[in-house]
Amino acid sequence: MNKTERQRRLVRFLKSDPFLTDEDLSQILRVSVQTIRLDRFELKIPEFKERVLNVAKNPGLSPRTLTGGELVGKMVDLEVGSSGISILTVTPEMTLSKTRYIRGHHLFAQANSLAVAVIDAEIALTGIARVNFKRPVFCGEKVLAKALIRLNKGNKFMVKVTSHVKDEIVLVGRFLIFAVAEEAIPQ
Amino acid sequence: MNKTERQRRLVRFLKSDPFLTDEDLSQILRVSVQTIRLDRFELKIPEFKERVLNVAKNPGLSPRTLTGGELVGKMVDLEVGSSGISILTVTPEMTLSKTRYIRGHHLFAQANSLAVAVIDAEIALTGIARVNFKRPVFCGEKVLAKALIRLNKGNKFMVKVTSHVKDEIVLVGRFLIFAVAEEAIPQ
DNA sequence: CTGTTTTTTGGTACCTGGTACTAACTTTAT
DNA sequence: ATAAAGTTAGTACCAGGTACCAAAAAACAG
Incomplete structure (x- = not known):
């Protein structure tokens, strides 16, 4: 054989x-x-x-996870150290069953990953996040997130993120981000 | 106990x-x-x-989880209207490239979706979230999130979520959740 | 027939999620 | 105060692997 x-x-x-x-x-x-x-x-x-x-676990339901890339959404502008803009198009997988409402954490993920991306550091981690969801977002809408570094003390950064759908604000968030020294990265 | x-x-x-x-x-x-x-x-x-x-070997009985794929993490306990517990196992897809740090929004997603799940309503949306990330989480760790409804005025709920890895607190979050009346669901 | 490559086998160290058992420490009850 | 009940810690061991390295065997080519 x-x-x-x-x-x-x-x-x-x-x-x-x-x-x-x-x-x-x-x-x-x-x-x-x-x-x-x-x-x-x-x-x-x-x-x-x-x-x-x-x-x-037969019925093979796949948990609705967030995307695998570094950034949630698509980066359209980035000035490392000061500001950035990303666009997220809402797909049906992001919504609650039977409704067209998007789950809040996708908006958060877009805002958070953008906030981290604008920091000029190899690794940046979120320390504190304060997020206001201003109105629900629906399937098919495009969410434009803008991030701005508001403060920078040492390795701490205050980043403000505002997300819009057309002219309406859907999310306002403030993120305290920490830059991590490369030596501190565990293996 | x-x-x-x-x-x-x-x-x-x-x-x-x-x-x-x-x-x-x-x-x-x-x-x-x-x-x-x-x-x-x-x-x-x-x-x-x-x-x-x-x-x-017993395809007959399948005690499927309550909320299925809506939740990020695995629901292990749920008392709708008061509290809930979920476990999230960190996989490499959730981490930053080349490091073993998990990206913050996954922890947020677990906490947020759990906070929403404990609300006794068809649809619940996050209004405000305040989240403190206490320490980074690494690939392979299991994150146990506990949610507790702290306040309930009309359709507003204050939910506190605490996430642990073993004995260490990794996230503390407060979520203001709104229950949405079914008639308000758009088609 | 000999040399090279592929395939197969063996062995080690390590991992998870346990069993089985002993010993010690902590609570609770009397 | 002391016994009983309950809890935790630690060890040796197991199945069913992963990951890796070395060596033997078989297949193929010039």
């Missing part, structure tokens, strides 16, 4: 029974456990615990 | 979410892992692996 044939069989076995451990599979396919692991790795098949958990 | 009360809560937690480890439970119930194990033993509740396997 060659490698490809074995891997084909491995996939078949796991499809019919995801509760097989590498040990089980190594006995079925008459190869070492290590070989099974390599095969699984090549085929990007997760480990036993993962597979069981996947089956258990 | 006495032993019987704790065990009653433990059963409730596991009924609503069987995917809680002893470690999770020890943090929720503020006792040592050993105590959780003793409780589980007395109550004849099987270990995590067993429970997951049971759920996986």
Whole structure:
């Protein structure tokens, strides 16, 4: 039996029974456990615990997470050390079920990540945030956030962010941001 | 909190979410892992692996979480109208590039969505948020957020959220939430 | 047939989420 | 005050892995 044939069989076995451990599979396919692991790795098949958990959490609902990039929204202007502007287009995933209201934390995420981005430092972390949500935002709207550094004492920055939809203010936030020295970054 | 009360809560937690480890439970119930194990033993509740396997092999009963995907983090306790607890496990996507610091708005999102979830209303929106980030959170850590309704005047709610990693407070936030009447929901 | 590459195997250190057990410390009750 | 109940700490061990390194075996090529 060659490698490809074995891997084909491995996939078949796991499809019919995801509760097989590498040990089980190594006995079925008459190869070492290590070989099974390599095969699984090549085929990007997760480990036993993962597979069981996947089956258990079956209905596969994906939590509505925030975007993965550094910035929430799209940067349209940035003067590091003083100001920045970003635009966020509201998609249906950001809204509450059955309504068209956007969840507040997406607006916060846009404002917060913009506030952090305008700081001239490798790493900046939010210390305190005070945010007023002025009116709800709906699916399809474009939110324009403007950030302005208001104060700078040492590694502390006060950033004011104002978010608009057209002419209406939807969010006003004040963020106290800390710049972190690179040496302080843990590994 | 006495032993019987704790065990009653433990059963409730596991009924609503069987995917809680002893470690999770020890943090929720503020006792040592050993105590959780003793409780589980007395109550004849099987270990995590067993429970997951049971759920996986029993597609019949699925005690799905209350709010599903609306929440950032995993709801582990909810008394609508008074309090709630959620757990967020920090994944690499939530961190800043090259460091292990989590970006603040994820913590905010967990706290905010929990604050909204505890309100006994079809729709609730955040009006004002005041958040203090007490210390950075790193990849791999589990953040436990507790929300408590502090005040309720008409459709306004003051919710206090405190987030911990083990014994350390990482976030304290106060949210002014508005319940929205269903008739006011736009189409 | 020999040399190179691919495939397979073995072994170690480490991880999570436990079991099983001992010992000690802290509360509570009598 | 002292016993009993409850809680915590610590150790050794286990399954089912990950991650990595080295070596043996098989496949292929010139």
